[in-house]
Amino acid sequence: MNNASLQFDILVVGAGPAGLAAAAALSQRGLRVGCLAPQHPPRWSNTYGLWLDELETLGLQDCVDTCWDSPTVVAGSNTIHRLPRSYARLDNKKLIARLIERAEDGNITWLTGVARDWARISRGVEIAASPTAPHQSPRCYEARAVIDATGHFPALLKRASRVAPAWQTAWGIMAHCKGDPILGGASMALMDFSAIDGESTFAEPPSFLYAMNMGGGRYFLEETVLASRPAFKIERLQHRLATRLEMRGVEVVEVLETERVAFPMGLDLPISNPFILGFGGAASMVHPATGYMVGRALQAAQPLAFAIAEELGRAGGDPMRAVAAGREAIWPQSTRRSRELLLFGLETLLKLNADETRVFFNAFFRLAPAQWAAYLSGTASPAEITQMMLEVFRHLPPALKIQFARAGFSKQAAYLLRASGPSFLTR
Ligand SMILES: Cc1cc2nc3c(=O)[nH]c(=O)nc-3n(C[C@H](O)[C@H](O)[C@H](O)COP(=O)(O)OP(=O)(O)OC[C@H]3O[C@@H](n4cnc5c(N)ncnc54)[C@H](O)[C@@H]3O)c2cc1C
Structure with missing residues (x-):
């Protein structure tokens, strides 16, 4: 053959x-x-995390190092979302x-x-x-x-090289800690956007804590900027993580490993x-x-x-x-159209300040799990993503609604046009 x-x-x-x-x-x-x-x-x-069901469908669930049942998203000081989807560290x-x-x-x-x-x-x-x-x-x-x-x-x-990429950056440590760095008694935080003391000095771009309780007082803790353009300095994330932990009364007893993350998005x-x-x-x-x-x-x-x-x-x-x-x-054409919508999402996210980011994720994780899961999969259909975006929009406060609506009429609208226009426009 x-x-x-x-x-x-x-x-x-x-x-x-x-x-x-x-x-x-x-x-x-x-x-x-x-x-x-x-x-x-x-x-x-690299430390790789993903949803357990993504591994299960491939018969690879035995390749998990640790798994957590209800990862949390902290999108404001009083709002903790407990997600009904298991998250795994590979x-x-x-x-x-x-x-x-x-x-x-x-x-x-x-x-x-x-x-x-x-x-x-x-x-x-x-x-x-x-x-x-x-x-x-x-x-x-x-x-x-x-x-x-x-x-x-x-x-x-x-x-x-038409568009300068956004960058995800993070600074992570695997460490023995005294005290619990994860809010709400949870064992894993997917995104903890709670404010850091003295926020006004280093609030932008917003960063969140990605945290895993590995058992026996060992934690994997990563201060992450979801997306920024240009890349945010890792040293500043290092400082933010130290401040966040100090603020929570957590003492880092011994650092076992460190991780620097920087990769392009979009x-x-x-x-x-x-x-x-x-x-x-x-x-x-x-x-x-x-x-x-x-x-x-x-x-x-x-x-x-x-x-x-x-x-x-x-x-x-x-x-x-x-x-x-x-x-x-x-x-396929449909995934390329979805990608344009996600790129629109990225550009919108890049314009949000720390408070707006929290409000956005609050609305996002209020969606039905199937909806946010579809968005996160990267392969949802354009119709699913559009529906989800409209649903998030519906839950936003008026000021953010105006900002998002403006984005739809700015040069960012090109992404929406490519997502919904004739197929030759899609890249
Ligand atoms: C620190 C870090 C953490 C991340 N965490 C996650 C996560 O938790 N979940 C997630 O979904 N994504 C994560 N990502 C994003 C993304 O999934 C990773 O970057 C992922 O490693 C990309 O996989 P890849 O196989 O495409 O490329 P890579 O992992 O970069 O692998 C490319 C391979 O090609 C080899 N190579 C390069 N040049 C050549 C050459 N000329 N000839 C032969 N071989 C070559 C390299 O040695 C390397 O092994 C993370 C990224 C980073 C940097």
Whole structure:
């Protein structure tokens, strides 16, 4: 069924959550897959959180490190929303092992190196890679098609760079603490937007505490700016976290690990390349208004692999058609329209001050769980997102209503136009 003259049907470059999930799904579909990454097995150092149901639907619920039943959102001093949806912290090592195991059920070759360049060759693509170990020499790999899963600033694909991205930034610690840093007796806070003492000196952009009780007096605590343009300085988040904890009478006894977070949100989609398909951060799959992506990438790997394997797996299958089908699986027209609405949401969020942000999230988490969950998924239909936006709008106080309505008539309206206008407008 395969074009045996080339080494691989498909070469996945990058083995972060997106690349490894794609490699596993493609290999399970019977394709000859190469996965090129700086090291094998890969190491993921980020703390990943996602909704438990996102893992359950994929049979990956055993890859959870810790899980919390009623995460909270604190959107004002007296308002604590307890969300009826379980939230999980990933056990990265377990998930990596599971995805490797799935990949090895099929036909996978693990390659170590760093992709430097690509070139079109007869019936496929050649990837030039430099070594990551001293004894290795530079190598070239040939494949009928390539997936670039090298993260937000892809190694092979290009972006038009029309819009400066917003940035999510955070400073986190895993620490032994005396005292409870999480409000309301909860064991996990998804977003605690409560004010920090002396707020007037450093209220903007607003930041929230993302907090996990890991048991035995151990907490993961991350002060996070959901989105700002330009990126907010991590050192200032470090200061905010220390102030917040001090204010709560929490003593940090020992810091076990630290985490610096900075990644772009709302980047343009990569410029279409007929032979190379982006996936994950490389394909701007990060939710434009929340920064989440891991759950979506794990889920999208399946339809992606199905679409590509259908084309590459049949006699005379065409790599260019396979790449186009893969792109359509990740970014169908309806999801691209939804993305424009979420980008509108991001731009609106960027304009809110700390108080307005709290009011907004108060209204947001008053929605029915199915509604806010659909918005957070990043794949809800344009109709679902529009309905949710109108519902939030209905719950806003008059001053914010005016601000949101104005946004609908500002240059931000271009997002709404692209979301609802003729399909050639959608990017
Ligand atoms: C600290 C942090 C915490 C985050 N937390 C969450 C979270 O809790 N939940 C969530 O949903 N999202 C989270 N995100 C956002 C997003 O999901 C992550 O950035 C995620 O890691 C993106 O996955 P990816 O596979 O696309 O890219 P990456 O994870 O960046 O993986 C890309 C891989 O490609 C490899 N690579 C790069 N260049 C090359 C090359 N030239 N050749 C070969 N290999 C290459 C890299 O070594 C890397 O392993 C977080 C981001 C950060 C930075």
